[in-house]
Amino acid sequence: MFHTVLIANRGEIALRVARTCRELGLRVAAIYSTEDRDSAVVRFADQAVCVGPGPARHSYLYLPAIMEAARQTGADAVHPGYGFLSEQADFAEACEAAGLTFVGPPAGVIDQLGDKSTARAAMAGAGLPLLPGTIEPVADAEAVAKVAADIGYPVIVKAVAGGGGRGMQVVNDPDVLPRQYREIRCTAQSLFGDDRVYVERYLPAARHVEVQVLCDQHGNGLHLGQRDCSVQRRRQKIIEESPAPGLPPDVVEQMGSAAVRGLLAAGYVGAGTVEFLVDDQQRFYFMEVNCRIQVEHPVTELTHGIDLVREQLRIAAGERIAATQEELAARGCAIECRINAEDPARDFMPTPGTLTRLSFPGGPFVRVDTAAVAGGRISAAYDPLLAKIAVWAPDRPQAIARMRRALSELAVEGPGVSTNRDFLMTALDHPLFVAGTHDTSLVDRLTDSQPREER
């Protein structure tokens, strides 16, 4: 096992990783920007190094500074968390070159799976079902029109380098396709420095279901059930649950084994997630692979009784997965809500500011992952995630009731600060959510507006 783990992240995930490191007896080295000088992980860590000013590109995304911090702290492993550098092959490579263990898949695998074009090719090769569309990036507006006509509208144009809900556009109308194709290429260029895009059929009423996979360095892999993440705003998840409600057992089994097969074929190591779309006929289609621990990992931990960060660290240290697929058993139902400092009434605009009052829920089977403290500040420099509240219960109706109770205990106040708490409550109350038959259009129904692609 390692001696010192540098956590190359901030906020709740940095603290969450630090806690597992502490439990494993590992020394915790944190990094921080000048904005995060007084953050929870800085206080928690054995050592903390300031790596730059507030803007992430000069601190949390600034590779030379983070490599220096690793050197200064004597770290022998680096945990990237999610976001920031977690899925940058360059970072994994720099760690390998510096003799540090990167807690994640090898650089080459990140490269292959981070590029949606090569990822689709790899997964198609491993026999995973794909939506009709192109595997290779489409060359020009003429080609895109032809492909779209072949597969049928609506289509979605996606950046090969996209992710996190950015760099994609739904197109319903052949007339606007050339313009939107050009726009998305420009956006992709500015966001990701890569203007390649591909096209696939768009499923307006699909569910977003993903499979948590663990692979060790010895060719063993298993899956830890699914997470349904269909409640999304601006294509970012706000409610996640495990298991996915109402999926037939044979579909669950097929998705799980397909996900493991795909990642093992790609040479994956560590914790990874394979995202699928599931249509109203319960058919599933590969969407993308996330080469990192995910924001919503707690629901899997709660249903499986497994600390995924601990497994990540053990796998990175070369240990074998001890359990077999047959031995794993999920229990009950877990739901997570992301509490964001944002205003649903103003199109979910972030509302950063100082938290004058902050009180989190407690009680049985409630887990709160947060780095926020009363008197602290939600910085405008980073994403507005304030806390993740997760609950466990023996069944889904009890889990929903428990989440409603937990959300009602939450109190957040501060000048200019609002949260999506009430919006989450409304979503939990929606008959489609209660029935477990909702899809990714639920938030649009709630905001009582046209579906986003029509705008």
Add this chain to the structure above:
Amino acid sequence: MTSLLEPAQSDRSAPLAEALDEVRRSAQSLLADLGDRPRALRIRAGDVVVEMEWTEQQRAAPAAVVAPAEAKPAEETPAGSDIRAPIVGTFYRAQEPGGTPFVSEGDQVQRGQQVGIVEAMKLMIPVEAEADGRIVAALAADGAPVEFGEPLFSIEPSAG
């Protein structure tokens, strides 16, 4: 945090903090009005008394710009009087090991003049003075690991 305080303590500490704040604001506006620094200043508001004294050397320097009201950790020194590390890395005072330092205490430096190097990932990043002035103290040793924003030299800015 504050939530751990007994209510009684909170009740006592709140007016105290307010009074201190008030004193600080008065001091700042007084000093700003005076222009030149006095040798000493004593302000009394109710139970709170604050006394300040300046050395001749400090008085020679122009009065520091009134600091923003935001509370900062105690170890922080005013940003205006330090040359700080532009990146986390290893600090060098000379171009090469054993070489003559770029600057020594007492040296006069000009804005943009190189005063050191921070090495990060084998990149040699020059550290430059941000204003004309005199090096008062070298705060980081040659070869020391430094963090972003860590003070490397304290500098007394030239008047005018």
